[in-house]
Amino acid sequence: MRARRLIWPEQSVAPGFPLICEGWVAATATLQNGRRQIVSFLLPGDVVSTKLLFHPHIDFRMEAITDVTCRIFDRAELRALLFAQPGLFDTFASAWTEEKSQAEQLAVDLGRRGAEERVARLILNLMRRLEKRGLVGRSPIRFDFPLRQYHIADATGLTTVYVNGILTAFRDAGLIELSERSLVVKDLGGLKRAASD
Amino acid sequence: MRARRLIWPEQSVAPGFPLICEGWVAATATLQNGRRQIVSFLLPGDVVSTKLLFHPHIDFRMEAITDVTCRIFDRAELRALLFAQPGLFDTFASAWTEEKSQAEQLAVDLGRRGAEERVARLILNLMRRLEKRGLVGRSPIRFDFPLRQYHIADATGLTTVYVNGILTAFRDAGLIELSERSLVVKDLGGLKRAASD
DNA sequence: CGGCCCTTTGACGGACGTCAAATAGCGTGG
DNA sequence: CCACGCTATTTGACGTCCGTCAAAGGGCCG
Numbered sequence: 001m002r003a004r005r006l007i008w009p010e011q012s013v014a015p016g017f018p019l020i021c022e023g024w025v026a027a028t029a030t031l032q033n034g035r036r037q038i039v040s041f042l043l044p045g046d047v048v049s050t051k052l053l054f055h056p057h058i059d060f061r062m063e064a065i066t067d068v069t070c071r072i073f074d075r076a077e078l079r080a081l082l083f084a085q086p087g088l089f090d091t092f093a094s095a096w097t098e099e100k101s102q103a104e105q106l107a108v109d110l111g112r113r114g115a116e117e118r119v120a121r122l123i124l125n126l127m128r129r130l131e132k133r134g135l136v137g138r139s140p141i142r143f144d145f146p147l148r149q150y151h152i153a154d155a156t157g158l159t160t161v162y163v164n165g166i167l168t169a170f171r172d173a174g175l176i177e178l179s180e181r182s183l184v185v186k187d188l189g190g191l192k193r194a195a196s197d
Numbered sequence: 198m199r200a201r202r203l204i205w206p207e208q209s210v211a212p213g214f215p216l217i218c219e220g221w222v223a224a225t226a227t228l229q230n231g232r233r234q235i236v237s238f239l240l241p242g243d244v245v246s247t248k249l250l251f252h253p254h255i256d257f258r259m260e261a262i263t264d265v266t267c268r269i270f271d272r273a274e275l276r277a278l279l280f281a282q283p284g285l286f287d288t289f290a291s292a293w294t295e296e297k298s299q300a301e302q303l304a305v306d307l308g309r310r311g312a313e314e315r316v317a318r319l320i321l322n323l324m325r326r327l328e329k330r331g332l333v334g335r336s337p338i339r340f341d342f343p344l345r346q347y348h349i350a351d352a353t354g355l356t357t358v359y360v361n362g363i364l365t366a367f368r369d370a371g372l373i374e375l376s377e378r379s380l381v382v383k384d385l386g387g388l389k390r391a392a393s394d
Numbered sequence: 395c396g397g398c399c400c401t402t403t404g405a406c407g408g409a410c411g412t413c414a415a416a417t418a419g420c421g422t423g424g
Numbered sequence: 425c426c427a428c429g430c431t432a433t434t435t436g437a438c439g440t441c442c443g444t445c446a447a448a449g450g451g452c453c454g
Contacts, residue, residue, distance in 0.1 A: 037308040103300035110307035111354030157308030
């Protein structure tokens with residue numbers, strides 16, 4: 001699927017159990033007044049949502065940030081496999097747990113953290129998730145970062161204008177470099193400190 | 198367990214798979230700087246967390262709001278039962294899905310809604326959940342509401358002072374009556390409007 | 395009756411949003 | 425290859441929502 005395209009609209013029915021192979025996807029909620037909140041980013045290797053195994057209903061607008069390829073499994077088939085293989089079920093349970101934990105952490109961040117903390121934590125979270133996939137380069141710490149500033153704003157509950165100020169502050173403080181859809185963490189300790197983490 | 202007592206501290210190990218029989222519980226995250234965020238309220242009939250079936254690790258501080266009684270099931274036993282009875286698994290999957298959905302909705306509210314909306318939505322959410330259990334009286338719409346204003350503040354990411362202002366505004370607008378740990382919704386339509394819902 | 399916790403109220407401050415305009419990138423078509 | 429238009433970034437001035445601080449009532453329990 002092409003970048004910046006809607007993959008699935010809100011309240012639609014998923015065609016099966018999709019897994020992201022390449023690219024980044026945003027799961028976005030839209031309110032009446034037009035405000036948007038990104039509930040999660042899906043990275044390569046991520047399942048769209050574990051709940052789709054049992055409820056084919058998509059809760060959020062799914063939007064391709066980059067070009068995306070995904071593979072769609074058959075629900076019934078996969079479900080049968082899950083019950084047949086004990087180890088596979090545990091893997092699935094872990095993914096499930098991880099999803100919920102991410103959502104709860106997001107709520108805590110949005111409820112009780114300041115703007116800089118939120119942005120710093122978003123960057124660090126994405127970094128950690130990409131690290132598990134071997135998608136982060138070491139010395140310097142570098143990874144693909146296709147998010148626009150409005151993605152960051154929608155994910156952190158801020159405005160693009162304010163996010164922009166925070167990013168330039170981070171740059172000026174020598175914490176990160178960000179250009180060409182690529183992010184370099186120049187001062188990991190400093191960034192973690194900004195994230196209170 | 199007695200009201201206002203800690204049931205389980207953060208990062209502890211649950212003794213099994215607990216179900217709340219009576220009373221209200223708050224699942225709370227605490228940050229270094231002392232700020233708190235309530236991630237969910239547990240009402241009578243709620244499972245503490247579906248993930249405890251597979252990972253006995255408690256992520257949040259569990260605090261009794263009222264006196265609480267709960268029943269603790271054996272993990273292994275329940276897990277076996279789950280795979281044996283097909284219908285039971287679906288019920289479980291629904292509870293799982295519901296938990297995640299609640300967490301995501303909370304994130305959206307905290308990220309993109311104003312203070313009044315958040316408070317109104319909290320009240321309506323609790324009302325809907327209590328309704329399913331038959332714990333809401335009709336004409337007038339009335340239910341037990343044991344939350345202190347600081348609970349509301351911690352759940353909505355606000356301060357007690359500001360929450361207080363909102364509640365008096367709701368009272369002055371004739372939307373609710375709140376006293377003696379009991380809440381009457383006097384103008385459901387108005388409250389829903391305040392919640393943009 | 396006294397102490398503690400909770401609620402209520404007011405004045406003030408700050409973090410973040412809004413509005414606006416200029417600049418910079420980026421893709422598309424001639 | 426250049427020109428054009430759209431979209432994204434950047435910057436500044438100003439506004440507002442909500443937080444902070446402080447103090448004065450209420451309620452409840454010992």
